[in-house]
Amino acid sequence: MVETSGLVKRYYVPERAAKWKERASHKIRILLRKEERKTITAVNNVSLSVREGELFGVVGPNGAGKTTLLKLLSCVLYPDAGTAVLNGYDVIKDREMVRASLTVIIGGGWLGMDNKIPPIDQFLFFGGIFGLPKGLVLKRSDGILRLLEMEDKAREPVMFLSTGMRQKVLLGKALLIRTPVVLLDEPTISIDPRSAYVIRRYIKDKMNKEWGQTIILCTHFMHEAEMLCDRVAFINEGRLIACDTPENLKKIVAEKDALRIKVYGMRQDVEEKVKKVSGDFVVTVRISDDVLGAGEIRLMGEGVKEILPRTLDVLSGASVKVRYVKHVEPTLEDVFLELRERSRNAG
Numbered sequence: 268m269v270e271t272s273g274l275v276k277r278y279y280v281p282e283r284a285a286k287w288k289e290r291a292s293h294k295i296r297i298l299l300r301k302e303e304r305k306t307i308t309a310v311n312n313v314s315l316s317v318r319e320g321e322l323f324g325v326v327g328p329n330g331a332g333k334t335t336l337l338k339l340l341s342c343v344l345y346p347d348a349g350t351a352v353l354n355g356y357d358v359i360k361d362r363e364m365v366r367a368s369l370t371v372i373i374g375g376g377w378l379g380m381d382n383k384i385p386p387i388d389q390f391l392f393f394g395g396i397f398g399l400p401k402g403l404v405l406k407r408s409d410g411i412l413r414l415l416e417m418e419d420k421a422r423e424p425v426m427f428l429s430t431g432m433r434q435k436v437l438l439g440k441a442l443l444i445r446t447p448v449v450l451l452d453e454p455t456i457s458i459d460p461r462s463a464y465v466i467r468r469y470i471k472d473k474m475n476k477e478w479g480q481t482i483i484l485c486t487h488f489m490h491e492a493e494m495l496c497d498r499v500a501f502i503n504e505g506r507l508i509a510c511d512t513p514e515n516l517k518k519i520v521a522e523k524d525a526l527r528i529k530v531y532g533m534r535q536d537v538e539e540k541v542k543k544v545s546g547d548f549v550v551t552v553r554i555s556d557d558v559l560g561a562g563e564i565r566l567m568g569e570g571v572k573e574i575l576p577r578t579l580d581v582l583s584g585a586s587v588k589v590r591y592v593k594h595v596e597p598t599l600e601d602v603f604l605e606l607r608e609r610s611r612n613a614g
Contacts, residue, residue: 268446268481269317269340274348276310276335309335311505312349318386319485322475324496325485326603334373337450339373340483354447368566369448372441381501382426386417386436389425390443397444411439414469415460432458438466445478452485453513471495489567496512499599503607513599520597524571530582531558537585544577549604560587567601 292399309332317323325333338344340351342362343407351358356366380389387408412418415435425433430587434457441449454470455463472495474480492499493513500510509516538552541564548568566578575592582589 268321269323269351269353270315270317270335271340271349271351272314272349273541274313274339275308276332276339277347277445278307280307287450295493299359302359303423308505310339310346313502313505313507314349315500315507315510317481319481320475320479321472321497322415322482322495324492324499325472325483325502326487326492326599327502328487328501331502333488333502334452334489335453335505336375337371337483337485340365341369341373341450342366346427352506363527368446369450370439370441370444370446371450371452372454373452379447380425380440382433383424385420385422385424386412386439387421394443397446399444407443408439411442413451414442414465415439415558419600429444431459431462431573434458435462435466441474442469445474445480447481448476448521449482449501450482450485451482453487454484457490466535467491467495487548489603493599499575501603501606503603503610508606508610509602514597520567523569523597523601523605525565525567525574525595525597525601526571526576527593527595528564528566529562530564530591531559531561531588531590532585533562533564533587537582537587540585541578544581545574548574549601551600551604551609565595565601567597567604603609 280467311332313332313336323334327333329434333342338512339346340353340358342358342365345359352367353365353381356368358365389407389410391404392402394401394407408421412421414593415438417435420428420432425436428436434454438454441451441454453465458466458582472484475482484492484496495543498510498512499516501508501516533552533554541552542550545566548566551565551567553562553565554560565580566574571573579589579592
């Protein structure tokens, strides 16, 4: 349903000019402009294949190239090299047919809606573009607004809604217009946990399984990819570093131990000390509350219990309170960190 071949997309970013260049004439600055640009390869030779009816995850940290990949697939950008085929149409030669074959839902706001128009009118507009009868659009809109718990916001201009509610309106487009392919970029960002869970189940059970839509989900929430996706592609610094089912990917680190340490009072300087005593073990620190320093530390590697006493000594010496230490099963996040480290060492 979706296949990419050697996709490449580069951005040219101006570097900070030397002071003498800032004082140069306009003509001189134009001549020097190329020298002042640096190249960032956001998507670097990505080739992957998504089967019809599959819920396919693209996972990576912020800045990995996920959104740029979706912009290439949705014909917002032209690739610098390579190409892609979506629903049988080439993204370079058949751009209008590609656009007609998909729905794009974006969490970052680069493709969205008119903020002056209420949700119900947004749905009528988008439904009309895709040729849906008004009665069908209104019927589907009622169900969507109930699902998203926004019945009382149906006729309120979007600009007056919260960030999470605006994101729900965007998601309503995907639920309204049932195209063969749906591209979701961080679909549950800014949405409260309860609503996010309902939306994830709807994406999986309704859109993917019942309606048979092929879905590409870009996210940096590893648990979201693990919960929903049939297969997952890991992208780091624009490169595809792995692609398989969540179960097969987790086998990469199946023999390694993982510990979770729940803490309060965590600080950046303490994080650096913990990583310093960890040696070759993979360390992840996630802070859920910046004020209290509440969060968790994950340690992964063969024989990781050996460094636990040193880690606890560092935390105790820095007055970081440890609530508990727990042995846990490796997750997709652990797999990604392992593969990213291997990729760096190989490069």
